[in-house]
Amino acid sequence: MKFLNLRYEFDWGIPFREPFLGWLITGVKLTLLIAAVTAVTSLLLGTLIAIMRVSRFKLLNIPAKIYVETVRNIPGLFWLLFFYFVFPQLLPFGLTDVLNQYSHYSIIAGILGLTVDNSAYVSDIVRTGIIGIPRGHIEAAVSTGLNRIQQVRYVILPEAFRTILPPLGTRMIHNFKNSSLCMAIATPELTWATQQVESITFRGLEVTFLATIFYIGLSMIMAMMIIRLERRWKIEITSITSMRE
Amino acid sequence: MEFLLEQLANWQFYLIGAYPKGALTGLVLNIVLAVLSIVIGLFFGIIFGLGRISCRRYIRHSCGLCVDVVRSTPLLMIIFWFYFFLPVVGARLPLFWCAVISLSVYAAAYQAEIVRAGVLAVPMGQMEASLSTGMTRLQALISVILPQAFKLMLPSFVSFFNSLFKSTSTVYIIGIVDLTRTGIIISQLKPNRIFAAYICMAIGFWVVCYALSLAARILEKKLGILDYESYKPEICREDLVLLPLPKTVKRFLVSRK
Numbered sequence: 001m002k003f004l005n006l007r008y009e010f011d012w013g014i015p016f017r018e019p020f021l022g023w024l025i026t027g028v029k030l031t032l033l034i035a036a037v038t039a040v041t042s043l044l045l046g047t048l049i050a051i052m053r054v055s056r057f058k059l060l061n062i063p064a065k066i067y068v069e070t071v072r073n074i075p076g077l078f079w080l081l082f083f084y085f086v087f088p089q090l091l092p093f094g095l096t097d098v099l100n101q102y103s104h105y106s107i108i109a110g111i112l113g114l115t116v117d118n119s120a121y122v123s124d125i126v127r128t129g130i131i132g133i134p135r136g137h138i139e140a141a142v143s144t145g146l147n148r149i150q151q152v153r154y155v156i157l158p159e160a161f162r163t164i165l166p167p168l169g170t171r172m173i174h175n176f177k178n179s180s181l182c183m184a185i186a187t188p189e190l191t192w193a194t195q196q197v198e199s200i201t202f203r204g205l206e207v208t209f210l211a212t213i214f215y216i217g218l219s220m221i222m223a224m225m226i227i228r229l230e231r232r233w234k235i236e237i238t239s240i241t242s243m244r245e
Numbered sequence: 246m247e248f249l250l251e252q253l254a255n256w257q258f259y260l261i262g263a264y265p266k267g268a269l270t271g272l273v274l275n276i277v278l279a280v281l282s283i284v285i286g287l288f289f290g291i292i293f294g295l296g297r298i299s300c301r302r303y304i305r306h307s308c309g310l311c312v313d314v315v316r317s318t319p320l321l322m323i324i325f326w327f328y329f330f331l332p333v334v335g336a337r338l339p340l341f342w343c344a345v346i347s348l349s350v351y352a353a354a355y356q357a358e359i360v361r362a363g364v365l366a367v368p369m370g371q372m373e374a375s376l377s378t379g380m381t382r383l384q385a386l387i388s389v390i391l392p393q394a395f396k397l398m399l400p401s402f403v404s405f406f407n408s409l410f411k412s413t414s415t416v417y418i419i420g421i422v423d424l425t426r427t428g429i430i431i432s433q434l435k436p437n438r439i440f441a442a443y444i445c446m447a448i449g450f451w452v453v454c455y456a457l458s459l460a461a462r463i464l465e466k467k468l469g470i471l472d473y474e475s476y477k478p479e480i481c482r483e484d485l486v487l488l489p490l491p492k493t494v495k496r497f498l499v500s501r502k
Contacts, residue, residue, distance in 0.1 A: 069455070070451070073450065073451045073454035073455045073458065074447050074450045074451055074454070075411040075412070075415075075425075075450055076411070077414045077415055077417075077425060078414065078425065078447060078450065081429070081443070082447075085432065085439060085443075086439055086443050089439065089440070177317070177318070177319040177320075179319075180319040180321045180322060181321060183418070184417075184418055191319070191322065194325070195325075204325070205329055205333065208325055208326060208329060211322065212318055212322050215317065215318055215319055216314060216317045216318055219317035220313075220317060223317075
């Protein structure tokens with residue numbers, strides 16, 4: 001197959017030949033796993049930090065602010081490298097050896113790095129949601145006798161999450177795309193698998209093409225899911241905005 | 246601690262590498278990459294952003310498709326595309342230009358979204374008024390709409406530049422010796438200095454990014470567009486347009502009741 005006078009013969013059999021097919025399938029599975037796990041962990045961590053940031057206690061407020069400012073201003077790639085190369089050495093001695101001998105540590109490091117990177121952005125998004133809740137709602141929650149934790153659990157967070165769903169979803173798509181950075185620390189995910197095929201067969205275009213299609217398709221599916229979810233929750237959002245008037 | 250001080254005393258290597266004698270590396274290379282790609286990206290971003298709101302359907306949809314495809318591809322994949330694809334077409338570019346091109350493609354797609362949002366944020370009456378004074382659409386766009394839109398877009402551009410600057414650290418994967426690679430090289434040559442080298446790397450990125458985010462915040466305050474503290478989450482819902490989806494799909498999803 002030759003077109004455009006390229007100096008390259010396409011061989012679409014390559015991605016479907018063993019062992020490459022196995023690598024690619026493992027890569028897809030790992031990409032999905034990393035994206036899903038980091039989405040959940042960064043959402044939890046980010047929400048915690050957002051709650052700390054809006055609290056009035058300086059002891060909670062200032063560390064959260066420092067965390068966000070530090071993480072947001074350093075590239076995500078740095079955090080991946082940090083958790084892979086430096087973090088095991090900071091631990092007490094026995095743990096360093098255990099981690100260095102653990103063959104799947106690169107996956108854990110990838111998850112940790114992406115979680116730290118993403119949680120700062122998530123916490124900023126959640127914070128804007130919390131700040132935007134009308135004062136009257138919190139006063140109403142207080143007057144019905146909810147204590148501080150119940151207010152956060154039953155009033156503040158549900159409302160905040162409804163309003164911030166679109167930016168949060170965009171962030172999660174970003175996080176999914178960022179999972180390709182894990183190849184820098186040799187996590188055997190999809191991008192790493194395509195590079196491995198390239199370095200062995202010198203035929204990178206076919207696998208890169210398939211991987212790109214996978215990334216584009218899944219991002220669009222995620223975007224579609226977010227729009228559906230937003231539409232399902234829309235009634236509550238309009239009621240909130242009308243009450244703010 | 247003394248290792249850290251020793252590395253910090255070596256700041257010139259992190260900043261420019263061995264520049265006057267050798268190639269430019271380090272933090273300055275990151276800045277050069279980011280500035281070059283945002284300028285090239287801005288040019289194409291304006292073209293594609295205006296194309297996305299064109300009244301001709303074929304221009305609008307083809308521009309939208311290009312922007313959405315680039316926006317939903319990871320930056321690393323874009324870099325690999327140009328790294329593998331340019332030699333295939335016959336263009337053997339130096340690594341540096343390969344990185345600049347892929348970063349500008351990435352920047353162009355995101356800036357197209359910013360341009361589009363900025364132009365749409367200008368009130369419709371401005372266009373109508375300038376059309377009624379006898380301007381053509383192009384004249385109205387250049388002399389009335391775009392100057393106002395750029396004022397609205399400026400904070401977004403600065404914060405996008407911040408994120409693009411952070412993204413430039415990605416290009417170390419194809420072998421460009423930027424700040425990330427500098428830190429890695431030092432930590433590999435001297436394994437007991439690994440912590441100090443990583444801290445220096447982090448400081449380098451942090452200082453530039455923090456300055457940029459401060460600039461964005463001051464600009465937002467000064468222009469009074471989006472006050473950081475009184476940021477209303479309703480505006481977040483405008484982010485819906487930023488999702489990487491074709492317009493047709495969005496319309497289908499949103500308008501179905």
